[in-house]
Amino acid sequence: QKEVEQNSGPLSVPEGAIASLNCTYSDRGSQSFFWYRQYSGKSPELIMFIYSNGDKEDGRFTAQLNKASQYVSLLIRDSQPSDSATYLCAVNPRITGGGNKLTFGTGTQLKVEL
């Protein structure tokens, strides 16, 4: 079992719809979770992080965490063609500091169609 698992996709959604990206992790001790977006040929860029169970909203993005189920998701509302990218889920076993290493999933490719 991989430490961080994501469906590789591609996930296709129409413009304006809600895109739902999912991630499961195996280390029950993991405490912080990150979503990165990576455009083709570019480096990963941070979208959101979440530490506590529940939802965290930032603009059109909502991260959801359920530690009991070892599940984290990213919702993108009003999807735009510019959201088309690969979304990487990353897990950090400790709650403080970027100084701890992240384990990345292989990413889900999202395509937002006109």
Place this chain on the structure above:
Amino acid sequence: DARVTQTPRHKVTEMGQEVTMRCQPILGHNTVFWYRQTMMQGLELLAYFRNRAPLDDSGMPKDRFSAEMPDATLATLKIQPSEPRDSAVYFCASGGRGVQETQYFGPGTRLLVL
């Protein structure tokens, strides 16, 4: 605008040659990570440093790869001798000290070993 910088951005070399990649972390960040990304394996952590000291290089082939941080503003990753299977994009990322810190990625070095 604080950014991680990497040089070179692109490198084409022949098998057996030495390759040196350089990274300048964001000023004030105390942790530096080296990743390798391929289509097949995704994003893999090779090594990371905190306060210039190596913390974990278990992801790195020791016989040909070496990573150093000669000062706080420079991290290097060397491959000697290079092999075609080393062809990948190599990312450097840096992280800070704060509670909500995460990792910020450089633009990457795209390496092709012929």
